[in-house]
Amino acid sequence: xxxxxxxxxxxxxxxxxxTLSCRASQSVISTYFAWYQQKPGQAPRMLIYGASIxxxxxxxxxxxxxxxxxxxxxxxRLEPEDFAMYYCQQSGTFGRGTRVEVK
Amino acid sequence: xxxxxxxxxxxxxxxxxxKISCKASGYSFxxxxxNWVRQAPGQGPEWMGYITTNTGTPAYVQGFAGxxxxxxxxSVSTAYLQIxxxxxxxxxxxxxxxxPWDVWGQGTLVTVSS
Numbered sequence: 001x002x003x004x005x006x007x008x009x010x011x012x013x014x015x016x017x018x019t020l021s022c023r024a025s026q027s028v029i030s031t032y033f034a035w036y037q038q039k040p041g042q043a044p045r046m047l048i049y050g051a052s053i054x055x056x057x058x059x060x061x062x063x064x065x066x067x068x069x070x071x072x073x074x075x076x077r078l079e080p081e082d083f084a085m086y087y088c089q090q091s092g093t094f095g096r097g098t099r100v101e102v103k
Numbered sequence: 104x105x106x107x108x109x110x111x112x113x114x115x116x117x118x119x120x121x122k123i124s125c126k127a128s129g130y131s132f133x134x135x136x137x138n139w140v141r142q143a144p145g146q147g148p149e150w151m152g153y154i155t156t157n158t159g160t161p162a163y164v165q166g167f168a169g170x171x172x173x174x175x176x177x178s179v180s181t182a183y184l185q186i187x188x189x190x191x192x193x194x195x196x197x198x199x200x201x202x203p204w205d206v207w208g209q210g211t212l213v214t215v216s217s
Binding site: 034036038043044045046049055085087089092093094095096097 | 146149150205208
């Protein structure tokens with residue numbers, strides 16, 4: 001399975017809404033679909049699992065949706081600490097990531 | 104709390120071997136598989152495979168069989184990744200990750216250079 005994330009880079013301002021996409025090359029089981037955030041020098045941190053379930057402690061401005069081949073991570077209002085790399089994952093396989101940067 | 108602590112950075116010459124350790128604490132080590140992930144500079148994470156901690160049986164993703172070896176010492180709740188015949192392309196941060204992908208080690212930077 002190949003996971004294609006888009007866009008490569010998202011340039012937004014704090015307070016704006018971010019919508020990140022991940023498309024799978026074939027239909028996948030949502031149970032094993034996750035989103036991660038990674039900041040420089042840190043390990044990835046799981047935000048969402050099962051496509052839409054927030055990990056304990058993750059702010060509710062992060063939400064995941066989707067099924068089949070198309071999945072979305074939405075950050076409702078960007079906080080300064082949200083500017084980072086984001087990766088989708090299906091059963092171990094990772095996408096190439098979307099960078100959310102300050103506009 | 105559940106924690107994975109990895110060994111420190113390594114600088115190796117091409118052709119050498121390296122062994123990375125990942126010590127688990129805060130949970131029953133033999134009840135949860137352990138994944139290994141490689142992240143080359145500027146690249147996304149890449150799943151290398153996992154080891155079943157109750158049997159010690161490794162499973163390698165295509166491309167990581169051969170020079171990469173996963174093994175355990177359950178007496179000290181530690182998983183190991185050994186990389187043999189190192190190449191410059193092996194330069195990366197290597198992470199151990201608990202089975203459900205919920206807890207990551209801090210990463211070990213391996214630099215391969217002459």
